[in-house]
Amino acid sequence: MDEAAKKFSSALVVPGEEKFVSGLKRTREKKPRTIAQKRAIAGWIFISPFLIGFIFLLFPPIYTSLMFAFSDVFTASEGYAGFTLVPAGFKYAETLINDLTYLQFAGSSLATLGLQVLTIIIFSFVIANILNQKFKGRTVARAIFFLPVITSSAAIVLLNAFDPLYSTANNTATSSADELQLMGQILGLVEAFKLPTDATKTITGLVGNVSTMIKNSGVQILIFLSGLQSISPSLFESSKIEGATPWENFWKITFPMISPLILVNTVYTVIDSLSGLDNQLMNYLYTKKISQYKYSAGAMESWAYFLVVFAITGIVALIISKLVYYENE
Amino acid sequence: MDIKAFFNKLFKKETPATAAPSSSDENRFAGYSNEEVGKIILEEKKKKARGKFLNNKNVRKWAWALIRFLLILGLSYIILYPLILRVSVSFKTVNDVFDSSVVFIPKEGTFNNYKNFIHTIGYPSVLLYSCGRAAVAGLLQAISTLLVGYGFARFKFKGRGLVFMLVMFTMIIPTQVYILGMYLKFRFYNPLTLYNLDAFNTSGVTSMLFGLFDMNYSSVNLLGLSAAWKSAFGSAPGPIIGFFLDNASLFLLSMFAVGFKNGLFVYMFRQYFRGVPKELEEAAYIDGAGFAKTFFKVMLPGAVPMFVTVFLFGFVWTYNDIIFTQQFNGSSEQIMAIVIQSSNIVNKFASLAGGWDTPEVQLYQNVGVCLHLLPVIVLYIFCQRSFVQSIERSGLVG
Known part of the structure; x- marks a missing residue:
């Protein structure tokens, strides 16, 4: 091999792309590291903002708050804006058992988790499928459905809770008498057909909370929609030629292709519903730490809860990942 | 492709038990091409369905x-x-x-509600300040997460998986868990004593580094840079420098891709770049372009819709946030999310309306919510096109 060809082929070698130069003789053995090393260095340069940020800005606070859980915290004497930490071991672990409000909120968050995640996933999947179909005004419909992602603000949620005027107007607009009458009729039907009352109550409760559900499933709809867009149309065409019905298409093409995103969405929903901004427990712990100056107990409780969330997320991810179909594997 | 086997598998359930066995089924289509078989099947289905109204x-x-x-x-x-x-x-x-x-x-x-609200809080300047703050933070977050996401998607290096685990970790851990620790670390910021728990203990025993200087008093107050400027130069900083000094902690976090939900943004960019064909990049490398040139000239133009989407998210979540903002810009009445629920402002409304329990106070607060959402909705309408486009180009696929 002459000099020029050598030069050319070594310039072509990209790690993991050996077949790319299979036509030429491989020169990886001679000058193997230069390009791989260059690429590795370039990679580190591209991710360096995050590394610097994590080491110098984000992890120290996380570490500090973890240490709070295992220390007595004293505010410094007057004139100084400081804290003193004295190691206290597992002294504050007992608040995990003694704080009844904490236990109650944590229990209710975990108890409603399953139903909440299931309904959000199914709901967002159905909506994403509908928004993916072709119809007039699709763009407007999509814009409206993503609006809650943009407009849900903690400040507004707080205001809603203490706004008598808003609730007055709300009641005028949706006359609650109608609702009661409707509920009465539904319950009458339930009795007439001897349906299980508990199940019906769960379902009517879900329907009543549909606005919360829409608000919490904006991101999930977005993720599902992006997945649906990426399924190659040729799959549907060939199955149509072979005489498959839309129903068969849905179960044999759409569902398997979208299953990796079901995993992503389930994990996101679990995290969002257990530790989102409108979670009762999160707000309680925040108030406890910041407003009531119970730093150690607050830190201990939030870390214990975070560990539980972490474990649940891991277990859910593990179970679902067994059921996921990957096209390339 | 063995299309007939596939076909048989697909319709196994629908074949009636009394129908002829599958071997004759196969013979039936012996002379036809695949497409013709499909047409025949469709015709048969139509014939079956004919006459039933709902099957029309x-x-x-x-x-x-x-x-x-x-x-x-x-x-x-x-x-x-x-x-x-x-x-x-x-x-x-x-x-x-x-x-x-x-x-x-x-x-x-x-229109009095609007007039009174705008007059009382000085809406134009509040609007400019909060939107400017969110825009700078959103832009910094979009740029930094773009770079990081590209690095994770297109370069192989040792430890990549581990670092990506850290990104996932920042996505999962809630802000409320570490917000207080962050306040303390930023209040007494010293890059050399980040993991020293006494670093924010100004009254305790001094700790010395190399015996050279006293670490405890050498920390920077990232939350009071304006005051530091004032004591150093004798006069308060101008509006633009003051804007950057007051929001230093937010901008620092955004610049280094560790702001609110930035793990999600890194993930979005990573998934997007993984979906771009490799040939594009390879062609650029063969033509002699370096990593930086390839990134800016080849990869960046296609990523614009995704960039706009991430910017929109960054803007909106900074603009709407109150937990971080309260902690780090607590007394500021220049930030809309704080203004609309600040008790100071409610006091002003009460004195304007002539009493605490008058309904006007609530009417003014309601106007506050409308005007709070106004810039976000306007921005959304502007970004909507590339927002939907970026979804269609599917940055988020698994």
Whole structure:
């Protein structure tokens, strides 16, 4: 091999792309590291903002708050804006058992988790499928459905809770008498057909909370929609030629292709519903730490809860990942 | 492709038990091409369905279109209803509010609520300040997460998986868990004593580094840079420098891709770049372009819709956030999310309306919510096109 060809082929070698130069003789053995090393260095340069940020800005606070859980915290004497930490071991672990409000909120968050995640996933999947179909005004419909992602603000949620005027107007607009009458009729039907009352109550409760559900499933709809867009149309065409019905298409093409995103969405929903901004427990712990100056107990409780969330997320991810179909594997 | 085997597998359930065995089924299509087999099957299905009203293709299509229309209309109403209600209340007088015959369109109607609110809080300057702050933070977050996401997607290096685990970790851990630790670390910021728990203990025993200087008093107060500027130069910083000094902690976090939900942004960019064909990049490398040139000239133009989406998220979540903002810009009455629920402002409203429990106070607060959402919705309408486009180009696929 002459000099020029050598030069050319070594310039072509990209790690993991050996077949790319299979036509030429491989020169990886001679000058193997230069390009791989260059690429590795370039990679580190591209991710360096995050590394610097994590080491110098984000992890120290996380570490500090973890240490709070295992220390007595004293505010410094007057004139100084400081804290003193004295190691206290597992002294504050007992608040995990003694704080009844904490236990109650944590229990209710975990108890409603399953139903909440299931309904959000199914709901967002159905909506994403509908928004993916072709119809007039699709763009407007999509814009409206993503609006809650943009407009849900903690400040507004707080205001809603203490706004008598808003609730007055709300009641005028949706006359609650109608609702009661409707509920009465539904319950009458339930009795007439001897349906299980508990199940019906769960379902009517879900329907009543549909606005919360829409608000919490904006991101999930977005993720599902992006997945649906990426399924190659040729799959549907060939199955149509072979005489498959839309129903068969849905179960044999759409569902398997979208299953990796079901995993992503389930994990996101679990995290969002257990530790989102409108979670009762999160707000309680925040108030406890910041407003009531119970730093150690607050830190201990939030870390214990975070560990539980972490474990649940891991277990859910593990179970679902067994059921996921990957096209390339 | 063994299309007949696939076909048989697909319709195994539908073959009636009394029908001929599958071998004759196969023989039936012996002389035909695959497409012809498909047509024949479709014809047979149509023949079966003929005569049943609900199986008529057009009826089905229209029935589904109607159901879909009603469903979308209803859900859109549920989403838009609170916004419409707030906007309608913001134009109502007190009489309108308590008149039960008024639902959405007020009888008397007034602009006074808006006038009073805008006048009391100085809305134009508050709007400029909060939008500017969110825009700078959103832009910094979009740029830094773009670089990081590209690095994770297109370069192989040792430890990549581990570092990506850290990104996931920042996505999962809630802000409320570490916000207090962050306050302390930023209040007494010293890059050399980040993991020293005494670093923020100004009254305790001094710790020395190399015996050279006293670490405890050498920390920087990242939250009071304006005051530091004032004591150093004798005068308060100008509006622009002051803007950057006051929001230093937010901008620092955004610049280094560790701001609010930035793990999600890194993930979005990573998934997007993984989906771009490798040939594009390789062609650029063969033509002699370096990593930086390839990134800016080849990869960046295609990533613009995704960039706009991430910018929109970064802007909105900074603009709407109160937990971080309260902690780090607590007393600022220049930030809309804080203004609309600040007790100071409510006091001003009360003195304007002549009492705490007058309904006007709530009317003004309601106007605050409308004006709080106004810039976000305007931005959304502007970004909407590339927002939907970036979804269609699918940055988020698994």
